[in-house]
Amino acid sequence: MDTLSLAAPVTEVSVWALFWHAGWVVKLVMIGLLCASVWTWAIIVDKIITYTRMRASLNRFEQIFWSGQSLEDLYRTLSERKTTGMGAIFIAAMREWKKSFEKGAKSPLALQSRIDKAMDLALTREMENLEGRLGFLATIGSSAPFIGLFGTVVGIMTSFQAIAGSKSTNLAVVAPGIAEALLATAFGLLAAIPAVIAYNKLSSDASKLGVRMEGFSDEFSAILSRQIDEKVAHQRAA
Amino acid sequence: MKTGITTSVILHAAVLTFGLFTLSAPKPYEVGDVEALPVDIVPVQSITQVQEGDKKAPKKEKSAPKPTVRPDPVQDAQKVGDNNQDMKSPPTPEVKPKPVEKTAEPPPAPEPVVKPAEKPTEQPPKKAEAKPEPVAATERTPQPQPKQEVKPDPVQQAIIAENPDAEAMKLPETAPAPDARPQPPQAQTAKAPDRKVSDKPAVKEAARQKSEDKDFSLDKVAALLNKEKASGGGAKRSTDEAALGADHTTGGEKLSQSEMDALRSQLAGCWTIPAGVVDADQLKVTVEFSLSRDGHLEGSPRVVRSAGSRQADESALRAVNICNQRGFNLPSDKYQTWANVVVHFDPSDMF
Numbered sequence: 144m145d146t147l148s149l150a151a152p153v154t155e156v157s158v159w160a161l162f163w164h165a166g167w168v169v170k171l172v173m174i175g176l177l178c179a180s181v182w183t184w185a186i187i188v189d190k191i192i193t194y195t196r197m198r199a200s201l202n203r204f205e206q207i208f209w210s211g212q213s214l215e216d217l218y219r220t221l222s223e224r225k226t227t228g229m230g231a232i233f234i235a236a237m238r239e240w241k242k243s244f245e246k247g248a249k250s251p252l253a254l255q256s257r258i259d260k261a262m263d264l265a266l267t268r269e270m271e272n273l274e275g276r277l278g279f280l281a282t283i284g285s286s287a288p289f290i291g292l293f294g295t296v297v298g299i300m301t302s303f304q305a306i307a308g309s310k311s312t313n314l315a316v317v318a319p320g321i322a323e324a325l326l327a328t329a330f331g332l333l334a335a336i337p338a339v340i341a342y343n344k345l346s347s348d349a350s351k352l353g354v355r356m357e358g359f360s361d362e363f364s365a366i367l368s369r370q371i372d373e374k375v376a377h378q379r380a381a
Numbered sequence: 382m383k384t385g386i387t388t389s390v391i392l393h394a395a396v397l398t399f400g401l402f403t404l405s406a407p408k409p410y411e412v413g414d415v416e417a418l419p420v421d422i423v424p425v426q427s428i429t430q431v432q433e434g435d436k437k438a439p440k441k442e443k444s445a446p447k448p449t450v451r452p453d454p455v456q457d458a459q460k461v462g463d464n465n466q467d468m469k470s471p472p473t474p475e476v477k478p479k480p481v482e483k484t485a486e487p488p489p490a491p492e493p494v495v496k497p498a499e500k501p502t503e504q505p506p507k508k509a510e511a512k513p514e515p516v517a518a519t520e521r522t523p524q525p526q527p528k529q530e531v532k533p534d535p536v537q538q539a540i541i542a543e544n545p546d547a548e549a550m551k552l553p554e555t556a557p558a559p560d561a562r563p564q565p566p567q568a569q570t571a572k573a574p575d576r577k578v579s580d581k582p583a584v585k586e587a588a589r590q591k592s593e594d595k596d597f598s599l600d601k602v603a604a605l606l607n608k609e610k611a612s613g614g615g616a617k618r619s620t621d622e623a624a625l626g627a628d629h630t631t632g633g634e635k636l637s638q639s640e641m642d643a644l645r646s647q648l649a650g651c652w653t654i655p656a657g658v659v660d661a662d663q664l665k666v667t668v669e670f671s672l673s674r675d676g677h678l679e680g681s682p683r684v685v686r687s688a689g690s691r692q693a694d695e696s697a698l699r700a701v702n703i704c705n706q707r708g709f710n711l712p713s714d715k716y717q718t719w720a721n722v723v724v725h726f727d728p729s730d731m732f
Contacts, residue, residue, distance in 0.1 A: 158400055158404050159401055178392070180393065180698055181386075181389050181390055181393050182386075182389070183387070183388035183389075184385075185385040185386040185388070185389035185390075186385060186395065187385070187389075188384065188385040188388040188389055189382050189384065189385030189386075190385075192385065276452060281615070339686070
């Protein structure tokens, strides 16, 4: 913002005019914050879609799993397609189970621990998928106001320097510079508020889904453990 | 992720375009055309400084008191009136003399009439009686006074003859005052026992003596007496027709306080106190300068009393010169009062 434009104060004070008259630092900050806002909303939309799908798939899987269908059949049908959530955990455990029995496992205890590890791995992978990019929301939520404030401070600084140059303290001269500087803070808040709200909501959703999957993995582990015991007893009897 | 990004971009684009068209410049506040408040520096002198004149007379260009009767002027007189002495009492119409004459005439009038006739004959015995008194008291001067006593009477008579009007003046003046006053001092002095001894045979003589004593000092008293009429007012003569004004002129062509303040503030605004000088608040500079009628400097300002610091002196001169560029805003009708200005620059108030 140079002295001349201040001496003849901008009569138009729309958002666009304010943005256009701002200095390059303020412009950069505002553009950066706009990009952050776009990315934040992209993550929010993506996560909402992902979680909705995940919840639906968990419900469907639980329904199928507890319908009394044979685990072998379920494994056969699920292994043919790409699975997420509980399905992935189930397949990881079943794969380990199958491998061990096809090769004739000696120790049932080792088998149990291997299956648990495989399920843990699958669970971690799933959680990573769920919680990925949520950190970005947290970062934006906490830092965007500061970035916006930085833009405002720089804008007000330059505008005051310009006022000092124009040697007029008329409010009509002072106001546009300060308004455009405050626009940066507005952008920062605009990006930060949804990010914070979405982060809190999505992270709690993710942890809920995680708990559900963990519960399933524990339950499935118990079922498999019972199966192993039954098989061992059967082998000893035979 | 793609769906998220596209959704977000579309969302932002929509919001921004929507904002562009709807969030246009907010309506500017409608501020009514407020006219600037005109502030005049009103000189209070129009109230506090008034010209001498007549309070009841109609207003005229030039204030003038009620014209006086006597034409002879008295030097340095302040109050308007017909008296020879400048009295503070305002001239009042002479309505009172008549009632005063009625009450005052009887006692004084016979006495002066009797005295001139009796005095020449009765003087010798009185002298004999009076002589011991002066020895005891300090009154040696009374002795020649009998001769003088004769003089005032003819003079007064002559005056009375010449100015029949003066009778009215004379009577109230001489009669009441001397009669009352000389008596108490006589009673207090050591004369009293003498009188008792000598005056016993003739009470009339005592009365005469009193009157004699009066006559002794009468001249002196008369000389000391205020012969001015109480109603006569001051001694200043006025010939103009009466016009609205006050009892006397207060103040003259002076800058009123507000005008002086205005000048002061003008100079204070132009003055930059030298910064970074040791004891800056002690630097008092007195600058004198002459102004032309249009409020600009005539010649250059000069330091009358230096502060002892060249910086301070120059800052004061600079202040005058800076103010000169705008011109001093002073009432032109009082040019005489501010043709020469002496300004004391004292920074002690500013610290």
